[in-house]
Amino acid sequence: MESIVQDIKNGNIERFKMVYQQYHAKLYFYVLKCTHSAYLSEETVQLSFILLWERREKLSTSYNISAQLFRIAKSVMTDLLRKQQVRNRHTACMVQEQPDWHMETDITVKEELQQVYNSIEQLSPIRKNVFKLSRFEGLPHKEIARQLSISPKTVENHILRAVRQLKDSLLLVLILLIRHLL
Missing domain, CATH: 1.10.1740.10 (RNA polymerase sigma factor, region 2, helix turn helix motif)
Known part of the structure; x- marks a missing residue:
């Protein structure tokens, strides 16, 4: 050690x-x-x-x-x-x-959430499936691997790449939003 x-x-x-x-x-x-x-x-x-x-x-x-x-x-x-x-x-x-702020925030959150779902839908079919099984259904990597007949390491790689891809696409949306507001 x-x-x-x-x-x-x-x-x-x-x-x-x-x-x-x-x-x-x-x-x-x-x-x-x-x-x-x-x-x-x-x-x-x-x-x-x-x-x-x-x-x-x-x-x-x-x-x-x-x-x-x-x-x-x-x-x-x-x-x-x-x-x-x-x-x-x-x-x-x-x-x-500021109760009004809460309503505006709710609308903004719904729009952002829709953007996240749109970004998830842009993932490749296998990556989207792995990501949804992991994040939405809470399945462990081994179970996803068993269901899809792939290795747990492949599952991990798909999840890591999906998260990276989602961060990149949402960052781009944020940058465009900031430019629009300025």
Whole structure:
């Protein structure tokens, strides 16, 4: 175990990729179990691996990589949950102070939600199917793989690419909206 931590501390990208492959799904399902949110799970996993790499020099060879990675993830998850709680409080205050704002927000949310559904429909048929089974029906990767006769790794790849594609398309919509408002 010490060698894995030391390799990552030394900047060994191949060892980092190996750790990513080994722990990505485990970390995702750990966070999903705690938060019941696919979005928070994705964000936590992504930020945890980014922090692991950015702060690799500070890793301790006294602890295995798994313990350190899950400690980072717990910290990131706690931070994201705190931020979400603050957003929810501010939204509640805005609704109380400006009831009209809530109606406008509801309309905006419905439009944004429609845009998300449109973006999902733009995915390739297999990717769209895998994504819907995962995110809408909550099936685990192994079950999706069994149903579609593909490997769990292929399921994971489809989901990761779908999320990336959705983020890109929604970012483009956001940019166009901002330009329109300016």
